[in-house]
Amino acid sequence: MVEQPSQEIDPSVPTAARMYDYYLGGKDNYAADRAAVEELDKVVPSTRRLAINNRRFLQRVVGTLVKDYGIRQFLDHGSGLPTQNNVHQVAQSIDPTAHVVYVDNDPMVLVHGRALLEQDDRTAVIHADMRDTDLIFSHSETQRLIDFSQPVAVLFNSVMHCIPDSDTDGPLALARRVKERLAPGSIMLMCQLVSEDPEVRKFVTDFMDQATQGNWGRVREEEDVAQLFEGLEILEPGLVEVSTWRPDTEVAPRQLTHEWIEFGGVGRIV
Secondary structure, eight states: OOOOOOSOOOTTSOOHHHHHHHHTTOSOOOHHHHHHHHHHHTTOTTHHHHHHHHHHHHHHHHHHHHHHHOOOEEEEETOOSOOSSOHHHHHHHHOTTOEEEEEESOHHHHHHHHHHHTTOTTEEEEEOOTTOHHHHHHSHHHHHHOOTTSOOEEEEESOGGGSOOOTTTSHHHHHHHHHTTSOTTOEEEEEEEEOSOHHHHHHHHHHHHHHTTTOOOOOBOHHHHHHHTTTSEEOTTOSEEGGGSSOSOSOSOOOSOOSSEEEEEEEEOO
16 A cells, blocks of 8 residues: 655655756755765766756657647646646647646645646646555546546656556556556656666666665666556657657757666557
8 A cells, every 4th residue: 555645845865856856957956865966977977968858858748749639638647846848838838728737745846836836727736656546536636627538648757767666556557557547549658767787777776765765666677668558559759768759859968878768658548
């Protein structure tokens, strides 16, 4: 059973959300998060560019889904701290009627997100563990904004590596559980950090597990990500390093090293 996330902000313990915020140039992070980033960069120095490219991938996917696939509902798991060009901003810039629900277990995300969205009745933030599918789908804000009889885009962007392996709550079980609740035409975006180097996988997995006091899963391999898409129609160009997913510009940060990459894609329920 998934434990309810804490409401307390502990600045002494790094979180993936605040580390990601720091990589993206945000200000909602603490010294512990910055110190963890500095240590991580000693072994995986390409991570800042990876984070920026991952954010751009998310924005391209959302824009594509609204423009080309008629998606007007988004459920963003592990959304992280609000930055520029968030999911609701990208979607609503194309269609102002789009609805977005953000889900995160970091209490800082809840505080900042609700402050940002207090004037937007088409967008909400809920505090929940992304594995708690029953709570997320039955939450009053989700019920208010999302019609699950219609297509919805469920986003797991760069978060599956935060989930430990488990027969009931691991990434594969979570993807299957969510998939069963979605209408035909719905979309699932899933990507995570992968590496073909077993030493990199072990170092980052052990480092992040210790730094976040157990709020981590593991760095996986491409074949693990591919399993998440079983039963889905994978949209072109398939499962890829995310900066190569329908790029809209040639001017993008290039990873100078590839000790790990963000790997995944977009699947549709048929």
